[in-house]
Amino acid sequence: MSLKLHHLNASRSQRIVWLLLELGVPHEIVHHSRDPETRLAPAALLAIHPMGKSPLLEDGDTVIAETGAIAEYLLAKHDPDHALHPRADSADFPRYLEWVHAAEGAIFLPGLFRFYLMNAGLLDTPLAASMEAEQAKAMKTIEGHLAKHAYFAGEAFTAADCLMAFQVQSAAAMGALEALPATRAWLEKVQARPAYKAMLDVGV
Ligand SMILES: N[C@@H](CCC(=O)N[C@@H](CS)C(=O)NCC(=O)O)C(=O)O
Numbered sequence: 001m002s003l004k005l006h007h008l009n010a011s012r013s014q015r016i017v018w019l020l021l022e023l024g025v026p027h028e029i030v031h032h033s034r035d036p037e038t039r040l041a042p043a044a045l046l047a048i049h050p051m052g053k054s055p056l057l058e059d060g061d062t063v064i065a066e067t068g069a070i071a072e073y074l075l076a077k078h079d080p081d082h083a084l085h086p087r088a089d090s091a092d093f094p095r096y097l098e099w100v101h102a103a104e105g106a107i108f109l110p111g112l113f114r115f116y117l118m119n120a121g122l123l124d125t126p127l128a129a130s131m132e133a134e135q136a137k138a139m140k141t142i143e144g145h146l147a148k149h150a151y152f153a154g155e156a157f158t159a160a161d162c163l164m165a166f167q168v169q170s171a172a173a174m175g176a177l178e179a180l181p182a183t184r185a186w187l188e189k190v191q192a193r194p195a196y197k198a199m200l201d202v203g204v
Pocket of ligand 1: 008010011012013039040041042052053054055065066067068104
């Protein structure tokens with residue numbers, strides 16, 4: 001088995017565990033644990049890639065970082081029939097790309113920034129307020145999209161749903177989905193998928 005995923009507990013690398021299970025590709029998972037105090041990744045990851053973050057995928061001698069890049073790599077190599085990603089000539093393709101990249105971009109960054117500000121005791125600042133407003137805008141954008149479409153890329157489940165789930169789950173954990181019924185319905189639907197449940201069994 002040449003595919004090896006380095007997975008960090010309680011991290012967004014769970015999206016790649018899920019994607020591997022959706023694809024049904026044989027793989028090995030190497031579990032890493034966050035430092036209980038700093039919450040940072042262990043040095044073992046630094047030995048594999050200079051950023052020392054998770055997820056990291058090893059495919060033989062190739063090491064690849066960044067969730068979006070790993071997802072694209074896996075889909076290009078292991079989804080020849082495009083079951084989980086639209087073809088480039090499909091009408092869904094632009095929307096698919098947008099969400100795949102938004103998952104680590106405009107949708108995720110305000111929440112991440114706010115998390116850092118909270119850890120630094122800086123939540124009561126204009127910057128934190130502006131990040132909160134950006135987060136609310138991101139959730140409104142998601143709700144507006146999911147009120148019109150069954151999934152992020154359109155009417156079919158794709159890898160964009162795996163990539164966006166962590167952000168939506170984080171919002172749910174903070175009680176931010178109460179006024180967002182389409183987003184809540186989408187989350188329930190994707191969490192009912194067998195591969196999602198199998199991902200939970202792997203230990204995230
Ligand atoms: N943009 C990267 C982010 C990777 C990242 O920051 N991973 C976090 C887990 S959610 C991590 O490894 N944190 C531990 C650390 O920074 O030491 C991606 O999409 O993979």
